[in-house]
Ligand code: SF4
């Protein structure tokens with residue numbers, strides 16, 4: 001279940017757990033998750049805290065539990 005947006009929480013990414021499927025990029029309503037494309041592979045960059053509204057959509061959709069919300 002997706003939590004309501006919370007400006008006191010921000011998403012952080014565990015690069016080691018991410019397999020680059022891109023699902024979180026697609027679902028993020030604020031475009032806070034930047035992507036770096038290298039050839040056929042996508043590599044995620046650090047989530048932009050200034051854009052993240054804490055909605056947790058990315059946490060819910062990630063199949064590898066690579067994103068979590070932290071309280072600021
Ligand atoms: S918590 Fe919401 S706004 Fe923040 S990065 Fe994830 S999907 Fe985007």
Ligand code: SF4
Nearest residue numbers: 018019021022024062
């Ligand atoms: S949904 Fe998870 S595995 Fe897929 S790109 Fe985002 S962080 Fe990586």
